[in-house]
Amino acid sequence: TQGDSGIQRKGIILGKELARSLGAYTGDLLAMMSPSVRMTPLGIIPKIKMVEVVGIFESKMYEYDSNLAFISLSSAQSLFGMKNRVSGIEIKVDDIDAAGHIAVVIQKKLGAPYFARGWMQMNKNLFSALKLEKITMFIILILIILVAAFNIISTLFMVVMDKAKDIAILKSMGATRASIMKIFSMQGLIIGVCGTALGCLAGFTIVPNLNKIVGFIEQLFDIEAFPSDVYYLDELPSQIQYFDSFLIIVFSILICFLASLYPAWRASRLDPVEGLRYE
Known part of the structure; x- marks a missing residue:
């Protein structure tokens, strides 16, 4: 990992392959565009947020290194207009082989419309x-x-x-x-x-x-x-x-x-x- 391991308020951490495809380095500024839009007198304008690249991570998994980026929770909520809500929660378990059973237990406790999936089910x-x-x-x-x-x-x-x-x-x-x-x-x-x-x-x-x-x-x-x-x-x-x-x-x-x-x-x-x- 390069750069600051902690995500600053307006910072972003990019995957190694994603950073290479964007030509971005630690300290560069990136423009993030949100799917949500704003209505202005000039028409529909997408919501854009400038963020600084504070780090580059490498997981040795190309799928993750080429598609994932991390920003702070508050920045993500602001960018997507979610206020204090979240779209999902990921948890880490001590026994990875028990992830499927834990997902079933969580699913039973939460019920609809929520759902829980283990890492094996996701892949x-x-x-x-x-x-x-x-x-x-x-x-x-x-x-x-x-x-x-x-x-x-x-x-x-x-x-x-x-x-x-x-x-x-x-x-x-x-x-x-x-x-x-x-x-x-x-x-x-x-x-x-x-x-x-x-x-x-x-x-x-x-x-x-x-x-x-x-x-x-x-x-x-x-x-x-x-x-x-x-x-x-x-x-x-x-x-x-x-x-x-x-x-x-x-x-x-x-x-x-x-x-x-x-x-x-x-x-x-x-x-x-x-x-x-x-x-």
């Missing part, structure tokens, strides 16, 4: 889009894991074919089907654990440094990866959801293990005579 379309995006990303992740599982199946099938002689020798020496199956299922499990561990290491390293990586790529290729006027944010927010990560880790390892069972079963069913026939 319902945005959160609906984010929820859909999260579901889509989860489906894509499942498909990636399934592709990896099919790769494990094909890899183990090739190993079984390549090790047919060794399997036949083990069986001729008294190895049971269960022990053969255990060998190949453990191999699939090890592949899944190692792959998941490498993925976790990469993810837990990249996510906390995501904005630094994006900034480096932007400088390297002279591009703007996430324009604030398109994505509403000047940086990419990221947070590790440990519970979701745990579920994905368990699911990935489980899928890899299950994918190894069929090749392991085929290996355990290999006839030692067939395996040694051409040796």
